[in-house]
Amino acid sequence: xxxxxxxxxxxxxxxxxxxxxxxxxxxxxxxxxxxxxxxxxxxxxxxxxxxxxxxxxxxxxxxxxxxxxxxxxxxxxxxxxxxxxxxxxxxxxxxxxxxxxxxxxxxxxxxxxxxxxxxxxxxxxxxxxxxxxxxxxxxxxxxxxxxxxxxxxxxxxxxxxxxxxxxxxxxxxxxxxxxxxxxxxxxxxxxxxxxxxxxxxxxxxxxxxxxxxxxxxxxxxxxxxxxxxxxxxxxxxxxxxxxxxxxxxxxxxxxxxxxxxxxxxxxxxxxxxxxxxxxxxxxxxxxxxxxxxxxxxxxxxxxxxxxxxxxxxxxxxxxxxxxxxxxxxxxxxxxxxxxxxxxxxxxxxxxxxxxxxxxxxxxxxxxxxxxxxxxxxxxxxxxxxxxxxxxxxxxxxxxxxxxxxxxxxxxxxxxxxx
Numbered sequence: 001x002x003x004x005x006x007x008x009x010x011x012x013x014x015x016x017x018x019x020x021x022x023x024x025x026x027x028x029x030x031x032x033x034x035x036x037x038x039x040x041x042x043x044x045x046x047x048x049x050x051x052x053x054x055x056x057x058x059x060x061x062x063x064x065x066x067x068x069x070x071x072x073x074x075x076x077x078x079x080x081x082x083x084x085x086x087x088x089x090x091x092x093x094x095x096x097x098x099x100x101x102x103x104x105x106x107x108x109x110x111x112x113x114x115x116x117x118x119x120x121x122x123x124x125x126x127x128x129x130x131x132x133x134x135x136x137x138x139x140x141x142x143x144x145x146x147x148x149x150x151x152x153x154x155x156x157x158x159x160x161x162x163x164x165x166x167x168x169x170x171x172x173x174x175x176x177x178x179x180x181x182x183x184x185x186x187x188x189x190x191x192x193x194x195x196x197x198x199x200x201x202x203x204x205x206x207x208x209x210x211x212x213x214x215x216x217x218x219x220x221x222x223x224x225x226x227x228x229x230x231x232x233x234x235x236x237x238x239x240x241x242x243x244x245x246x247x248x249x250x251x252x253x254x255x256x257x258x259x260x261x262x263x264x265x266x267x268x269x270x271x272x273x274x275x276x277x278x279x280x281x282x283x284x285x286x287x288x289x290x291x292x293x294x295x296x297x298x299x300x301x302x303x304x305x306x307x308x309x310x311x312x313x314x315x316x317x318x319x320x321x322x323x324x325x326x327x328x329x330x331x332x333x334x335x336x337x338x339x340x341x342x343x344x345x346x347x348x349x350x351x352x353x354x355x356x357x358x359x360x361x362x363x364x365x366x367x368x369x370x371x372x373x374x375x376x377x378x379x380x381x382x383x384x385x386x387x388x389x390x391x392x393x394x395x396x397x398x399x400x401x402x403x404x405x406x407x408x409x410x411x412x413x414x415x416x417x418x
């Protein structure tokens with residue numbers, strides 16, 4: 001366990017060192033801030049630190065007992081009159097009991113640490129999800145602003161054609177309707193920034209109005225995913241394994257506590273001279289070595305303690321199986337979402353490119369008095385929809401990528417954003 005503690009400490013320090021070198025404006029920088037500030041994560045680490053203090057408590061011997069007695073009426077023996085007696089006793093548990101208790105405490109501390117690591121990985125995932133949603137909204141605002149600029153240019157074009165008598169007033173009205181819808185959508189998007197920003201900042205334990213600098217571009221890394229992913233290295237499963245070992249060792253403790261305890265001590269009796277005492281021993285103090293043995297004859301409590309540990313170990317094993325099954329199911333779903341996002345990104349990119357080319361042709365035709373202005377507006381709306389849908393696919397793919405990285409707890413899936 002000592003070696004494991006050192007390894008955990010070194011890995012934590014390396015993580016902090018690497019995180020400290022990243023600018024706070026990047027996603028990695030925000031992840032580091034979350035580790036430093038998130039109260040739930042800090043609480044999990046404090047629980048681990050508290051668990052490290054259990055071993056000294058359970059691994060030590062019980063306190064020795066000192067008994068002092070004074071006689072109100074002196075008792076006369078061959079050694080004189082007994083005035084007082086003192087007894088010092090130290091109890092010792094059965095061989096190996098203290099080591100077993102220490103082992104239990106070590107597994108408990110290990111489980112607490114893994115709970116902290118699992119909470120940290122979960123926090124990373126939540127931060128990335130919140131970041132992706134905020135990024136999507138910010139980019140949607142940019143798309144709507146660009147759309148408004150385009151609609152403003154179309155308004156000028158329709159008005160110019162109307163004034164020249166080449167186009168009816170209804171085209172101007174159509175643009176005004178589209179402009180009104182775009183402005184309303186833009187206002188709604190801008191209003192949604194505040195709650196998304198608050199969600200993100202609260203994960204970092206910052207003021208909800210703190211500015212979030214979105215300088216990263218969400219990217220998906222196309223890699224060969226494992227056909228049979230292994231989840232045994234996930235900290236939540238390792239935590240359950242430590243808890244199972246904890247209860248397995250508890251059985252050993254219950255067995256040993258059902259064996260006798262031994263006590264070694266010494267007794268000291270203060271004697272005074274007496275007329276009835278033996279001449280050669282009269283008035284001499286007595287020293288007596290003492291041995292004590294507990295008799296654990298009430299076996300029901302020890303059997304119940306051992307049975308409880310056995311049942312808990314079996315329960316944890318079933319929890320491990322269920323957790324692993326959930327991970328497999330979740331990974332399959334996230335893998336589907338990831339592949340789906342990649343396909344949709346390619347599809348929407350092709351549609352945007354083709355639609356923009358078609359829009360250019362429609363505008364050119366309308367400018368030469370041969371095109372349909374309503375088709376221009378419809379095509380412009382289609383382009384905006386494709387951009388928004390592509391952005392949504394990018395967000396969903398990024399979240400799926402982050403989720404798979406969380407499930408695999410490796411760098412196979414996730415790549416740092418650029």
